Amino acid sequence: MAWTILTISALPAVLLLALAAVVPRRDADAAPLTIRTWVTALATLQLAVASVLTIAMALRLVFGSTDPGAWHAVFPGAGSEPLPIYLDGVSTLMFLMVSFIGWVICRYSLRYLDGDRSQGNYFLWTGFTLAAVALMVLSGHLLLFFIAWLMTSIGLHHLLLHDSSRPAAERAAWTKFTIIRIADVALAIACILLYREFGTAYLGELFTAVGDLSSASAALQTAALLLVLAGAIKSAQFPFHTWLPQTLETPTPVSALMHAGIVNAGGYLLVRTSPIVSAAPWTLAVLATIGAVTACYAAVVMLTQTSVKKSLAYSTIAQMGFMMLQCGLGAFSAALLHILAHSMYKAHAFLGSGDVIAQRSRMGAAAVPRSERKAAGGEAPRRMTTGLAAAGVSLCCLALASLTLGIDPSTKPGGLVLGAVLCLAIAHWLEKVFAGADRRLALQSSAFALALCFLYVFSYRIVDGFVADSVPVVTLPVMQWVVIGSIIGCGFTTMLWAERSTTRRGSESRGGRWYVHASNGFYVESVLRRVFGSLSKS
Known part of the structure; x- marks a missing residue:
């Protein structure tokens, strides 16, 4: 059973790599509709596999599996030699995120690159890069991880050079x-x-x-x-x-893939x-x-x-x-x-x-929020009061969210420090709102801050439930x-x-x-x- 799960998890990535390996660039650009259809279909398949694996891992944790750690399996007929795939809470969540973003980028690129003479080659390298990131996330062996790590750089390099005529x-x-x-x-x-x-x-x-x-x-x-x-x-x-x-000259979907997926590779490594x-x-x-x-x-x-x-x-x-x-x-x-x-x-x-650019062009300078216009007219004397009020509200919101959902920041690694940083960020935002002297906006913002804290703490509980057995207590x-x-x-x-x-x-x-x-x-x-x-x- 575990062997089947691990094999299926890596299958879409292997197929994407095979597609990039067997199709030359000239043939890809000659049949762009076929290439983009295949890459998008395989990205969709990978998203479906990642979704099923995440649900299975969640059910496994909720119903108290006797072995809540990673899924392990060995090669059939190869004795005790395990598969180089390590599927646990950390890799499952990252695999789902990478697959979802890859699918969205492929769908977005259908229109963005429509008519581009090199779109076939673009989709080949996009599929190659998505497969490399997926294999890096699923890797359970240092050599496979390193190879996938290198392949992400190679794939991104070719995507950045999609229009090599631009010196920048x-x-x-x-x-x-x-x-x-x-x-x-x-x-x-x-x-x-x-x-x-x-x-x-x-x-x-x-x-x-x-x-x-x-x-x-x-x-x-x-x-x-x-x-x-x-x-x-x-x-x-x-x-x-x-x-x-x-990297501002690269196509927008490449920027999205780079900032939302590949740059995160360093964080995932740690x-x-x-x-x-x-x-x-x-x-x-x-x-x-x-x-x-x-x-x-x-x-x-x-x-x-x-x-x-x-x-x-x-x-x-x-x-x-x-x-x-x-x-x-x-x-x-x-x-x-x-x-x-x-x-x-x-x-x-x-x-x-x-x-965003279009909205800025339409709105112009007249679109300055009312709270900012008021604050610009001499609200400096009230800065201390509004700052203290904002800090108090943000601290109460975070404390209420933590206590309600049963999380004690003092027992979590870095909990107090990170909680203080979160309070500082919310307080800085609320200070600008309170300085506008709009009571309705202040109440709405305070309620939003409370909801934001609840959402953050609730999301943290879910993620921590997935990865608690995979990360150490420092x-x-x-x-x-x-x-x-x-x-x-x-x-x-x-x-x-x-x-x-x-x-x-x-x-x-x-x-x-x-x-x-x-x-x-x-x-x-x-x-x-x-x-x-x-x-x-x-």
Whole structure:
């Protein structure tokens, strides 16, 4: 039974790879309708398989299976040699998300690429990339994971070069290709170290062996650090993020696939290998620092961008930074929830970016919300009062949602820190609403904040139920918590100050001069190009 389930789960991806392997580019472009029909049909099949597997896994957990862990199976007639597929709560949820987004992108591309002379080749590489991501998610063997990891980069590279006549697109593709090779090397060395240390490349056996250790060896700690490095680079963390904002020349569905699926590969790597990474707690502190710096930096830069797609690119970098911060705090369930939610949102944002531009053109400057118009007329004296009120409301909403649904943040890894960040975000939003002096809007916003907290906590419970048996419970030393908490506190306080400064362009603002610097990404890309030269020519 398990052998059949695991085989069927990988079948659509294998068929997509086979289609990309046997059909030459010239034949694909000569028969685009046939190619796009086959790719879309296989993407639909993969979504159906992923949906059935997710329902089966949910029923398995709800009805108390005696073996709530991953599905295991061996090759028929091959003794005890297991299949290189690892299907548990983590991989099932990610497989469903990847399959759904892939299906949506294929459907969207039918009209977006209609009439394009290279649409047959586009659909071949889209199917290839979707299959590679699916195999990476389902992989239960280090070698298969690494091969699928490489194939995602190859597929994305060809999609970025869909219109190679655009110099900006070619520069972005080769910049990304060069930077991601660092992540590939780091992951390859980590896999070799893990295999030499434990004598196996199967993830299930690795997790069991790591769990039985009383202390981590130097090789294991080095492998954990390399996994952190590979995940951070793959997810466009500072300062390896410069390639992502450059990919504005690529087709919109490719941007959606990249931001909603492939960039998440670094986060999935860390959640998937969380038993290994958490064996060296100091690597989690490094990861939390990288994530906090990236989230704060990218959020400030995002606020100053005038291009919709570039703003979304920096939004992705900031979201990936916050997801890395969650992993660094040991909150792997929250990190996976963040990956799922961000993927759905970002796919919708990119695929609907054309509507946003059209709405802005129609609405113009007269569409400023009433609350913002009032706040611009001299509401500064009331900022302290509205800020305290907003903080109180957001704290009460989160506390009520947690208590009602039976979650104690103090018992969850990073729960108090992440709860404080969530309260800060909601309070910052409510402060702008309360400053508008519109009581009806304030009440509606408070009710919405409460509903948002309930939705977040409820979603967290569902995801945690899926992955609780697959991720470790992290216990960090008190001093490490103090250091990480101080870094996060300073980072988000600085971000709040910078946000207030950069969003006020007038010369009367003390921080107004930072607007120009932030709009240029604080010149990180320029510095890297000056030091290392153009990556596109390397």
